Amino acid sequence: TTYGIEFVPGAINVKQVVNYTKLAESKDIDYVWITNHYNNRHAYPTLAMIAANTDTIKMGPGIMNTFTDTPAAIASFMATLNEISDGRAVLGIGPGDLSTLPKLAIDPVKPVARLTEGVTQIRKLLSGEEVKKTGNMEFFDYDGAKLTGVTLPGKKGIPIYIGAQGPKVLELAGTIGDGALINASNPKDFDAAIPIIKAAMEKAGKKNFDVGAYTAMSIDKDEKKARNAAKIVAAFIAAGSPPAILERHNLDMNNVAKIKDALARFDFKAVGGLVGDAEIDAFTIAGTPDTVKQKCEDLAKAGVTQIIFGSPLGPDMTNSIRLLGKYII
Numbered sequence: 001t002t003y004g005i006e007f008v009p010g011a012i013n014v015k016q017v018v019n020y021t022k023l024a025e026s027k028d029i030d031y032v033w034i035t036n037h038y039n040n041r042h043a044y045p046t047l048a049m050i051a052a053n054t055d056t057i058k059m060g061p062g063i064m065n066t067f068t069d070t071p072a073a074i075a076s077f078m079a080t081l082n083e084i085s086d087g088r089a090v091l092g093i094g095p096g097d098l099s100t101l102p103k104l105a106i107d108p109v110k111p112v113a114r115l116t117e118g119v120t121q122i123r124k125l126l127s128g129e130e131v132k133k134t135g136n137m138e139f140f141d142y143d144g145a146k147l148t149g150v151t152l153p154g155k156k157g158i159p160i161y162i163g164a165q166g167p168k169v170l171e172l173a174g175t176i177g178d179g180a181l182i183n184a185s186n187p188k189d190f191d192a193a194i195p196i197i198k199a200a201m202e203k204a205g206k207k208n209f210d211v212g213a214y215t216a217m218s219i220d221k222d223e224k225k226a227r228n229a230a231k232i233v234a235a236f237i238a239a240g241s242p243p244a245i246l247e248r249h250n251l252d253m254n255n256v257a258k259i260k261d262a263l264a265r266f267d268f269k270a271v272g273g274l275v276g277d278a279e280i281d282a283f284t285i286a287g288t289p290d291t292v293k294q295k296c297e298d299l300a301k302a303g304v305t306q307i308i309f310g311s312p313l314g315p316d317m318t319n320s321i322r323l324l325g326k327y328i329i
């Protein structure tokens, strides 16, 4: 199992992200993934600062999308990041957050078809190909595009991880991705996701694949503190999950409805009272190092090959990264 860590450059600034990443690198964490949301600090300059201040950790956006960025812009950024990090760039890319894109006056039409074409063009551009018009592209029918002014990644290429949750995107990941970043923390979700990926790999004749569990993590020596720190993120994931996911985790639907309601009113005190062990254990890994170790082992048993420690990490981030280094990695 390899390990990754996710930072959201919203609550913490770029300098803090770089310092936490250097601490994570010193604990032998292999990947750092930076989320991309229009309302936060941008992933690209954050990643450039990480590249300039680290030596071994791989880094990339977790995840970009092809609505707010064009494939050519993403390819140019990734080639540049790869150059300045001396070959450590990885790309996380997905459909895009369908709930926020309309806020940017973007109508997220056919996100899966668009993502498929976008990744196809990114791979061609990063391989130094001149992308000729094909006539059957619906979104990005490039005509003569070619990256010339930046050092390309060469044979090794840049690994492309697809951010996926729905079955169609999981299938796409298995078909065209080098890996997947799956927003889930519970083995039940991987029991459902991995067969879809494997079947798609089989059809595409692919052998290697990195199944990334993009978890919501909260680790602390004090079990209660760790679990309390996980409540809000568990609430948001529960509120954003389709009924099928809630059923999979046998959650009480009307409790989740109440949580959704309280979140909409920003009544976080009420949320704290409504979120119980069921929601916390369905959507996060929260507890003492022993609990977290056991849950990471359960994910590995379910077929996860990269465990990404996602926010909030715990009540105190520095302490959490230290505990992850000492007890888990």
Ligand SMILES: C[C@H](OP(=O)(O)OC[C@@H](O)[C@@H](O)[C@@H](O)Cn1c2nc(=O)[nH]c(=O)c-2cc2ccc(O)cc21)C(=O)N[C@@H](CCC(=O)N[C@@H](CCC(=O)O)C(=O)O)C(=O)O
Pocket: 034, 035, 036, 037, 062, 063, 064, 065, 094, 095, 096, 097, 098, 109, 110, 111, 112, 113, 114, 163, 164, 165, 166, 167, 168, 169, 170, 181, 182, 183, 214
């Ligand atoms: C599009 C959606 O796919 P989904 O995998 O459920 O997408 C939900 C999230 O993965 C998506 O919003 C991501 O962008 C969320 N996301 C992030 N989103 C962000 O904006 N920023 C992030 O930093 C971010 C990180 C992240 C990390 C891991 C991860 O798994 C997701 C992450 C979906 O509905 N998929 C369905 C089917 C949809 C479908 O088939 N649509 C067709 C036709 C529909 C039509 O005709 O409109 C098409 O799109 O071509 C499915 O997979 O079965």
